[in-house]
Amino acid sequence: MIAIRPSKSSNYTAGLKYGDCLILVKNNNTKRRVLDSLINSERVQIRRNIAKHPNANKKILNKLKNDTDNHVLFNIVTNPNSSNKINKHIFQKKYFISYSFTTEKIYLLISCQREPILSSIIFKRPKDKWIECEVAKNKHTSRKTLNALLNYKGKYNDWIKSSLAKNPKIPTSFIDTLIKYNGKGKDFVKYSLIENPRINKRHIIALLNSGDKNIIRKIRKNPSTPFSILKKIIDKRY
Numbered sequence: 456m457i458a459i460r461p462s463k464s465s466n467y468t469a470g471l472k473y474g475d476c477l478i479l480v481k482n483n484n485t486k487r488r489v490l491d492s493l494i495n496s497e498r499v500q501i502r503r504n505i506a507k508h509p510n511a512n513k514k515i516l517n518k519l520k521n522d523t524d525n526h527v528l529f530n531i532v533t534n535p536n537s538s539n540k541i542n543k544h545i546f547q548k549k550y551f552i553s554y555s556f557t558t559e560k561i562y563l564l565i566s567c568q569r570e571p572i573l574s575s576i577i578f579k580r581p582k583d584k585w586i587e588c589e590v591a592k593n594k595h596t597s598r599k600t601l602n603a604l605l606n607y608k609g610k611y612n613d614w615i616k617s618s619l620a621k622n623p624k625i626p627t628s629f630i631d632t633l634i635k636y637n638g639k640g641k642d643f644v645k646y647s648l649i650e651n652p653r654i655n656k657r658h659i660i661a662l663l664n665s666g667d668k669n670i671i672r673k674i675r676k677n678p679s680t681p682f683s684i685l686k687k688i689i690d691k692r693y
Contacts, residue, residue, distance in 0.1 A: 468492045473501075480504035491515055499524050506530035513538050520544050587611070588618035596622070605629055613640025620647035630654060634661050642669065649673045656681050663688075 468476055468489060476493055479485050481504055490505050494515065505511055506519050507530035516531050520541050532542045588611075590596050591604045601622065607615050617640060619625065620633050630653060636644050645662055648654055649670065659680065662670050674680050675688045 473498055476501055477504070480508060483509055485510060487512060487515065491518075494518050499527070502527045503530055507534055509536070512536055513541065516541055585614075587615050591615050591618035592621040594622060594624040596624075598626075601625060601629065605632060613638050613643065616640065617643045617647050620644050620651060623652050625651070625653060627653060627655065627658075630658050634658060642667065645670055646673055649677055652679065656684065659684055 468479070469492075471479075476496065476498070477500060479489055480493060480501055485508070487510050490508055490511055491514075493501050493505060496502055502519060502522060502524065503526050506516065506522075506527045511534060513536060516534060516537050519527055519531060522528060528545045528548070531537050532545055587604065587607075590600060601619065604615055604619050609615075616633060616636055616638065619629070630648060630651070633644055633648055638644075645665070645667070646669070648658070649662065650673075659674060663674060663684070671688060675685065680688075
């Protein structure tokens, strides 16, 4: 085996084929100087792998923050080495917000603790209601953001409240508020609450007292409904 010891001033990857460069950026042990020498590669797969590399420090990620590829940008904001300053810069890019997010990516952003930045942006983008809905029903979303969604009064209130009602980590006080929700989509919010594992006997009785046949039917079919309530439904006492 021949040991290669390039000088610090030389381009470490000069003359290497694309395949070899790709192997380097996919290897978790590749040094920063190698990653840095490949930052300006025309091959997007090279830049995408650098952006998520464990050895890519803030200096390297900062050089990539203006990349036009959304996957590169997404890999940066989910890289634990990235800074809030870099992440905020990326989240302000309209093409990144409008294109890059899927359910899986929203989940990853929240689990990587990027949710505060994400939520600060989505409230300014009313057209992205599905992003707000994904944040609303994600069990990792912070209490602060959940509270903001609970108090949301915008155009897509029904969608967001229904998604919030599905969140298995919402406090019982949120459920009390959502039961009283009186928007056009109130029925869908209640349907979502019925399937929420956080709902208790008191909440179920409050829903039953609405007299809505669809709600009664859904509670009847819910395998988690307490036996005492189920028996009353079967006996047609509701």
